[in-house]
Amino acid sequence: MGLLEQCEEAFGTSDLYKVLGVRSAASEGEIRRGYRNVSLRVHPDRVTATQKEAATHKFQILGKVYSVLSDSEQRAVYDEQGIVDEEADSVKRDRDWEEYWRLLFKKVTVADIKNFEDKYKGSSEEMEDIKQAYLDFEGDMNSIMESVLCSRSEDESRIRAILEAAIEEEELPAYTAFTKESTHKQRARKRRGEREAREAEAMRHELGLADGSSALKMLIQSKQQNREKQMDSFLSAMEAKYCTNSQKGGKKSVKKGKK
Template sequence: MVRGKTNTISLPLFICSPFCHAPILLLPGQAFAPLTDPSASHMRILALPALAGAGVARRRLALFWRRAGRRGVVGGMGLLEQCEAAFGSPDLYRVLGVRREASPEEIRRGYHRASLRVHPDRAEPDAKEEATRRFQILSKAYAVLSDAEQRAVYDEQGTVDEEGEALRGERDWQEYWRLLFKKITVKDIEDFENKYKDSEEELADIKAAYMDFEGDMDRIMESVLCVNYTDEPRIRNIIEKAIAAGEVPSYKGFVKESKQKMMARKRRAEKEAREAEKTKDELGLCGEDDLKALIQSRNKDRKKEMDDFLAQLEAKYVNNAKKGGKKTAAKKGKK
């Protein structure tokens, strides 16, 4: 392929590149015009015969991302391209979840909130590399916006200085994070959770997540802070009230979610609880009897809420099914 030229393919191909989150299927006769020179280090295009299957293409693309994560950058991709690939947007403000007019303190808080979702220390072992890559990109975005001169250039020109001090390649971004934010104590966790839960901020976050994910409870529960799957009855109640008040639309994915999907969330919650127990030593919770007792107590309460919630659903659907069965039997008897 030559830069600037349009290429027409003669056989079905799966095209993968750093800019794709999934392989793209091109059919014979379709034109393909690469945006940049594929021979460049930052645009590595992998073409696979369609007969190889989408699964093979996805695995190849996943392998590319894992290798890129180990390098800390994706080939020669710039920061904005990395943000697009990792977070779906090249806008640094959007990546941090803040307004373009945000104050330095708002940007700092936005970085802290966003980093808690992707911090490698919070990731499962098999997801650590991907979390590290996303954490590095997020930290670079903050480094640019927290520097007055870099931010001014970005706001005016939409570019960043890739060679600048803020983005120097050898920086330890996890150490940088620890310098910015003090070590979190048990009291910090309790204070933040108590202040955040049922606050206007949490309500706004829940509504925003509901709108962003069009009622998909799996993704809503993953994105809201201080929430695990056993909080579902409370979160669902908040959303139902917002729908009734006309504050958010009624999405089919929410109002008609299947019981099977809800049960899958419960199973994941139980699995996560078991894994958390195994990794408490790594998190420095050994000897923290008060914290352990607090977590166990809250988990029991939340588990009971979740069990009650699912029991109500079961009673509703099972009883309806039984009533329907009796009516059918009665009709057959009359015949």
């Protein structure tokens, strides 16, 4: 059975991009991130014993899908002809896909996260990300705060000041959702942030962590109901953003103009 048939059987689609949950024009970084997200959900170590065999099969298929889409020549053939070269070494050979996955995704430690946060906050890169999030979500601060890496409730005034300055300079459009945001919405977001901080503190005690583990608090706090999904998304964002293999995918440029 060929790879496309295996995908159809295991994932309900023969579209390699849909298997990874990415668009057909996805950058290398997006494809890598999609592979990580989907493979985490079906990883054999994260399922029950009765599900392990099926999960292992899916995990292997995902490795092959990624190996095709991460290879420029194989991807071009697939895009143009809708076929996979089943004789390609990366598809045909009997590879240890678990080892392959571990080589791609180094385990991220608390120290890694803290170092990243220290360098990222206040950087020109964070500023660019804040402005892009503002454009992507048309000034909705709830979405902006959830989108920007490492952002917590106490960062909101700083992030808002950055955006207000950019609007004043006509670098960003003045979206009503931002400039006319109600105090009720702002207070609700503050209460949610305080609740998340309490949840993070409770988790810290549960894990027996020492005081001052701010990076881990940030990691485990739940901006969404599903903590595991939030953690995976954060780690994926870090890897997609800072892994050398995904640097070629360009970022969207910040648009100018007034609305």
